[in-house]
Amino acid sequence: MSNIRVVIAEDDLQIAEIQKRFLERIDGYELVGMAHGLQEAEDLVEVLQPELVLLDVQFPTGTGLELLRKLRSCNSAVDVILITAAKEVETLREALHGGVFDYILKPLVFERLQEALHNYQQHLQKLLAMQQLAQTDVDIVLPRHQGSQAAPTETRLPKGVDCLTLDKVKSVFAEAEGSLSAEDVGEMIGASRTTARRYLEYLVSTNEVTAEVSYGTVGRPERRYCSR
Template identity: 60%
Template sequence: MTTIRVLIVEDDRKIAEIQRRFVERLNDVELCGIAHSLEDARDLIDVMAPHLILLDIYFPDGNGLELLRELRAKDSGSDVILITAAKEVETLRSALRGGVFDYILKPLVFERLEEAVSRYRDHLRHLSGLVQVAQKEVDALLPRSSGEDPQPTRDERLPKGIDSITLDKIREVLSSGQHWSAEELGNAIGASRTTARRYLEFLVGKGELRAEVTYGSVGRPERRYHL
């Protein structure tokens, strides 16, 4: 898996510094720059070609949604996570129409950013492993409509953040019968601990797995999962 190059675009320098510290705590992520204006952001995007842009909306020199639309018009390879205080529904609609990968409200919490980047990593991994796609793969990569499905598929309806491809891979690993921690399972499937834990807890909730708390040599509790 290629290291994810991240660009922060935020005019508030204190908030940008918080985001920088959060990004540097993430695994397999490289901060390739910080822009405090949309003009600087355009230059850095052209030069650094980031995989992922953490983008605010309100800037003294314009609106972040304008930059988002520019990237889509140019068919840019950079994806965007909006991190903003904007709670207006129309702003959210504009962001979704612009193809934003995620929309996070301020104040930013590390766990929410970690979860978003983890899903983005899974998204890139799935795309890189595909040559042609069937409907199952398309459904796993694209957000599903909240409306009723006129013709349900054979697959169960999965919640946001859970896709059938990764789920099948995890079920295959778990079929060995041994007990797994989230970190061990993540290493086995090439995903982060956070991603593995999300899927494991989903399977626990469905009754497919059991979770037990064990204590290591230093007394630290750890959840281990098994069929």
Template identity: 50%
Template sequence: MLTRVLIVEDDVRIADLHRRFTERVAGCNVVGIAHRLDDARDMVLALEPHLILLDLYFPEGPGTDLLREIRSRDLEIDVILITAAREMGPLKEALRGGVFDYLIKPVTAERFHECLTKFCAYRERLRGGNAIEQHDVDTLLHPAASRACPSNCLPKGIDGLTLAKVRAVFENQADASGRSAEDVAELIGISRSTSRRYLEYLISEGTLYADVVYGSVGRPERRYFSR
């Protein structure tokens, strides 16, 4: 599922850096860059992004003005606020506005990648039209706490013992090339589809992240990495 990202940042160099960071995240596509809030308002309506990477300070006003407009219109758009501000006030306002995350500049590539990967996993889990359980809510709202969830609250189709084996594959991983679903399947003796289900679950709880790696013949492969 492709995530459409709009970058709203008045500094051209930082906007381009965030564009390059975003394009490294599998499943993310930058659909536009706005350097002014007025341009951002037009792009929100024209491009219909799923996610806005929003700076806080602009010459014409604060980025939280745009956040409030999005919420008042009940648009299905999530916002990650990116700012150099270290005061508590903007953070409180951002939290009241329901931002997905709050990043403080300068943002490291690793933190940026982690944030967008979690957002993509979050969107994927929200796609399901089935009834939800408490664990699903905890995973969406409190991803760190959900890692400690006991086996009896795991979602249907996820077995605690098998999950522990999949975790162990990455705990014992010595190289940085990641693992494919096929690699994990062969290592612990499960099917590829089962392996993929467990790997995607570990992404949803924030233990792993995935990236598309191109081999020597240019064929893309989804590989999984430990955080």
């Protein structure tokens, strides 16, 4: 899948720059425009046709929710993640009615944005992989079902295990032939043996990977892992 094209719409120049720098640290995304006003944001969406807008709520001339309604009334296919200081429940309710993909409260934390964009990537990949809908496919894609489907594997991860690194470890076993040591996996994902082993033992606990002890040629025991 090609890079996801993003427009940042934020009236505060410093916050917009922070979002830009955060976005540059996340693979799979390309910043195609930055707008500091509502009309500018609307023009960029119309001209550049991005897949995603990181949208603030409060602007000097109006609100991001007004822009959201306008985009939906024009049948714009762009997805929206709101990044805002607005903590009113009514603002969230209106954002959900407008079909936002996510709602992030300021001050923006890199890990929260990274999680949202990772989820968005997975969302697009699921849609691209579908050819004909079954109810189970709909249940996986619609956000209202993620609490019972996707959330447990992400929100209940133990301390020291994040979903992005975990996906990297899983992808190693998707392509691997035979068993691997923690050192092997660490080299493949660019992490230490200790870090790799932490993720591997988590996968053992979820029955996604099996572990066995190998004594090798010099008699030194080594724990090796293999996908089920």
